Amino acid sequence: MSLLQVDKLTMRFGGLVAVDAVTLEIPPGEIVSLIGPNGAGKTTVFNAITGIYEPSAGGVRFAGHETRSEFCGSVAVLLLLTGFLTAGALILLCNIESLWEVVITGNYQYRQVFQWKPANIAFTTYFSENSGTRLILPAVLGLFLGLAGAWAVWQRSRRAPEVAAHAGIARTFQNIRLFNQMTVLDNVLLGMDTRLQTRFWHAALRLPLFWRERREATSKAIEILRFVDLDREVNQLAENLSYGHQRRLEIARALAMQPKLILLDEPAAGLNPAESQALMELIRQIRERGITVLLIEHDMQVVMGISDRIAVLDYGEKIAEGTPAEVRANPAVIEAYLGKSDAST
Amino acid sequence: MTGWEVFLQQLIIGLSNGMIIALIALGYTMVYGIIELINFAHGDLFMLGCFAALTVVSLTGDLPVWLVLLLLLVLTPVFCGGLNWLVDRLAYRHLRDATKLAPLVSAIGVSFVFLNLGLFWGGLPLKVFGFGKAAAAPKDFPTLVSNANLLGNSNVEFTTKDLLVLVITVPLMVGLTLFVKQTRAGKAMRAVAQDRLAAQLMGIDANRVIGQTFLLGGGLAGVASVVAALYNNTIYFQMGYRAGMDAFTAAVLGGIGSLPGAVLGGLCIGLARALSDQYIATRWTNVMVFAILILVLVFRPSGLLGAKHREKV
Amino acid sequence: MKLRFHWAFLLVAALVPVVGLFVPAARSLGELLRPIFIMAILALGLNILTGFTGILNLGVAAFMALGAYAYAILTCDIYPFQFGFWPAVMLTVLVGLLAGLMLGLPTIRLRGDYLAIVTLGFGEIVQDSLKNMDVITKGTQGINPLPGPTFAGYMFRSETYAPWYYLFLGFLALVVLLNRNLQRSRVGRAWIAIREDELAASCMGVNPMKMKLLAFSLGAAQCSLAGALWASFLGSSGEPGNYDFQVSIIALCIVIVGGMGNIAGVLLGALVVVGCNSLVLETFTNFLKAHELISSTNVYTAPGNWKYMLFGLALILMMRFKPEGLLPSRQVKAELHPHEPPPS
Structure with missing residues (x-):
């Protein structure tokens, strides 16, 4: 079973399709590279995996789970609780002065003993007199606003980078x-x-x-x-x-x-050859620690040297996938990198 | 008055006040759009505009009304715009590269200075200021535009003042939109707002464009102060806080940085205030306005017409 | 080991009343210091938000007002609760915590400036509500008289000063200690990371909403503690107008003038800002009055009328020439002067 499954992931920004139905399978313990010309959508794939972007279509599954918080019983309870609390707060706010008079001031004179008993009676008569605007309207409004507001806030927060991070996905950034x-x-x-x-x-x-x-x-x-x-x-x-x-x-x-999976976004960019060599060694050692590596890299020496498998993106589409040797020989990849030439046909 | 007439009347009041709020809000939103600064001094600039307008009136008392109005509509915006530009030049320009908080605190400082200037201005020994006897007291603004109902004997009042507000503000807003969309200077503004560095590399003098934005925003506040003074007939040196607060709320409600948003937000706030005054209670109006703001932001975090914020990674 | 500024500050402050036994000037200084301690607690609450986490809050006065009124309602004998000082203060802190949480929950996801206007609006809402609910809050009169605090059977009276002094100083020391502990822990680290780069922090597993909400509630709790102490000091909740936008701005100025994100800086800021704002100007006015240099009709000659002007100019000049504050934290200083090498 693969650790990370990217299933027909599509990212649209306005009219632009940055990533178009890309499917990736990353088995545990491998080093997989994602390559492609600039603007091919590699970093966008990373952003979708780590929850920075919400995919327009398709999904990302990590270790068998979606990398977003699922709607479950406790969320429902939380939403309902928010709704009821808002309703209660609104009822309280709408009637606070009268309630205060009935419950507190009505029962208490300066330095007298406080009696709760008569308050309870006054309490019920108070609400029975004008229950429409005092009780029902704020209750319904509060319940609705509380539920809808909590739902809106939860919807917006369910796919967040920290959810992916907690699941075990770590990343580095292209621009540090x-x-x-x-x-x-x-x-x-x-x-x-x-x-x-x-x-x-x-x-x-x-x-x-x-x-x-x-x-x-x-x-x-x-x-x-x-x-x-x-x-x-x-x-x-x-x-x-x-x-x-x-x-x-x-x-x-x-x-x-x-983490279980580490995403490295162009780790060799700007490094000299000696540093790149050290980096390759480091990435191998990371894998030996039992961490799966997904790598975006332009330095072909690094990519070909350490990858178990390579996926190639061009204009948001996956055009090839395979071992380094297979990818190197793939005509579509050569075309994407070097452009179409008549001589090669 | 029947229920519907009351409602209609509140709509008219709300609309007029909303247009004034929208004019001030435009100044907020333009400055925010270009340098991401909440210009706290904007409300107090509006207040100083009102004092300037009253001074102009007192100095031109003998001229015919139409000429006074014309002078007001020219001199006050020039004064406010110039002052705003000057403040940018002296205070904010040096803070372009600092953290966001530095110009904001600076703006709060400027608002305090303006507030104090307003107090002193009210103490000038002029007849309209009560010969400086009570500097802090509210001042009467003379009734230059009559309060006559244009709808004849109807219960609903749509006065000359309401008409004046619409006649001045609507063309101004249309003109502003055309200016920003069509002219060279407007395009430069939008370019600087989107990416200052890139605009500078294309040969745009960003500081100049920002200065123009301050000038324009201040000018709008100046027009707003003339209209507001004519509409409400009373001014005082602490009025800037309330006006600024309403306008700022309007700008955020509409989506800060968006010009149509500021107008929409201004109208919403104006209407909400009028309706809340009528149907809830005047003393709860401020609370209602902010409750509406918080509620809208829960569902639309970037305001009604604001662009969704997406961070570059 | 190097003595930190904030501990040195508290130590010196603790000695002032002792010196005051012999030197009258030190005694009057001590009397003036008491409100400064309370403002310092308020500003430290704001510092958690603005200094550590980078959230702009323009409505701390609202939390202070809530604290003052909650404390007043809990202790005043026109209400049936009549708690003692200590339980009332604890409940007040709890009220502040909850108020911060309730405001924060729906709004904490908003971007900086949107959150700023929400807090500004909250300040207005609280002030207007306190004014309007006069059945509960006695409107503009404020709730009074409040009984003085008690400590181990000792009753604080308004004419004594040393007990109050040490009471407020003790609370300030406690707040400083808690804030310092938080700052040097995973909580403070997460706050500063959010201030520097929220997206990167969230990719590292920090939940920005949770941490911001924590900052928001803890800050609010401290602000309401300041409110409770203020009410106990005045013997009255004060009127709602006492907790207006200006108070929030003064708190913000303390944080910024002193040095954002630095506890010692905030203490120094409270000393400077509150000191200049009230004491120096007041002394100057009294001096002029004593020598009959002020006419009551002329608005320009009273120094009190120049207050805003001076305050405003000070802020503008401060931002222009020393934006990192008098005593900046190392981090903030580096952010504001990106091209200078830090001291090693």
Whole structure:
């Protein structure tokens, strides 16, 4: 069974079809490359996989699940609860002054003992007098607005990058997006944070769990930084690293999430040949850690050197897929990269 | 008055006030569209425009009414536009590359300065300001346009003032749309709004275009202040806060950065205020307006006509 | 180990009343410091939002008002609740937390400027509602008198000053401690990551909505704590007009003038902004009055009438020449001066 299934994924932006019914299957433990000329829609596929874009059609399944929050019982309960709470709040707001008078002021004189009993009677008579505008209208309106509003908010939030991240998909960005003003260590720790049990009250009160997890997380982060050979830069600000180091820090940050699948968006861009070689070695080691790799790359040496399989995109369509040798020999791929020439026919 | 007449009357009041709010909102939305700045001083600029208008009236008291109106409609926008341009030149231009918060705080500072200027302006020893005896008190704006009902003896009043509001604002909005869509300067504005760097690389002087936007937005606020002063006949130095708040709400409701959105938002706010005044209670009107705003934003996070925001990755 | 500025600030502040026993000037300084402590708590609440998370909130005064009124209703003896000081303060913080959550839930997904107008509107809603619901809130009179706080059987009286001083200082120290702990944990890290690059943060598994909502509620809770303390200090909830837009702006100015995202900066900002806003101007006015230099009819000669002008100009000049604030955090400073190398 494949780890990631991209099924007839289509992305439309206005009239432009950026990705057109692309199907990909990525088995666990492989290194798969996605190549194609600039503007072929590779990064758009990544964005759809990581939940940044909502696919116009088709779907993405990761480890057998959709990478979005499913409508289930607890969501329904939550929506209903929001509806009822809004209705209650609206009823309260519409009648708050009268209720206050009936329940509080009516029962209480200055420095007297407070009696609840008569209030309950007044309470029912109050609502029975004009139940239409006092009770039913705000209740119906509140229920409707609460339900609809909660539904709208939930719809908008169900496909989000953090859902994909929690499922176990990590990524790097084509134009590096580190947290520039945070230290190298903090960048890596941030990637690890979602796996921690510490909640905000642990942190605010510095409970034992906070200290224990901080110790563990820091040592794990330094281990990861050692893995990508950045352990000498731990306390540097991310923006002060060299370009190659920033690329590796992005990979380290992604690895800290302990993902099942890592998406690398042009990791070799801007690297010199020696750095590219080191990167290839790093990607192999990542795979040895049991992490599946999906790679976008223009550097054919890297792609051909490490990929188990390659998929080729052109103008949003998948034009070829296979082992490096098969793809290299595929006439459609050659045409996409070099243009159609009469001599080749 | 029957129920329908009451409703119709509120619609007319709402429409007139809505058009004034829309004019101010246009200034907000234009500036926001081009440099993503919530121009907090805009409401107080409107207030200063009202004081300028009253000063013009007091200095030209003997001239025929049509000439005074003409002078008002020329001098006040020029004053407001110029002031807005000057503020941009002195304060905001230096903050183009800073974080978004820096020009915003600067704008809040400018609004405080304007507020104080309004207080001092009201203390000028002129007859219309009560010879400066009570600087902070509301000032009467003379009734230059009569309150006569154009619908004859009907219960519903559509006065000369309402007509004046429509006659001034509608052509202005049409003209603004044509300006932004058709002219060279308008195209430059849209280019800078979309991508300042790219526009600069194409040879557009971005600072100049931004200055023009401030000039234009301020001018619209100036027209709005003349219309509002003629319509309401009273001005005071704290009026900018309320007006600015309404206009800002209108701009956001319509989708900030969108010109038709600002007009639509202004009309919505004007109508909502009038209807809430009539059918709920005047004291709850502000609450209703913001409740409507929050409600709309829950369902349409970019406002009614705002473009959906998509981040480049 | 280096003594951090905020601890040094609190330590020096703790010594002021002791010195005041011998030096009268220190005593009057101490009396003036009490409202500054409360404003500092308010500004620290805003700092969580604007400084750490990068959300602009223009309605913190509303949460302060809610806190003040909730505290007043819970303690005043014209109502049946009549809680003591400590339970009332705790309940008030809870009220603030819930209010922040309720406002945040539907609106936290909005982009920055849309959220700013919503918070601005919330400030108006709260102020108008408090004014209109006069059956509950006594309209513009405010709820009073409130009983003074008690601590271990000791009753605070309005004429004493040292107990109040230490009460507010204690709360401020507590808030500083909690904020610092949050800042240096996964929570603070996530907040700062959201401020820097929300999309990248969410791709790393940070749920921006959850973290922003947390910031929103915690900030609101702190603001309402400030409100409760303010009400106990005044012995009255104050009228709704006391919690208008200006208060929100002053809180924002404290955060920005002091240094966004830096707790020590906020403390310094409170000292400078509130100090200049009320104390210096007041002293100057009293001085002029004493020497009969002010005419009551001329609007231009009273220094109080120049308040907005000076405040506004200070803000403009500050943004022009020192936008990172007096005591910036390392991160914010680097954001505002991208071309300078950071100190190593």
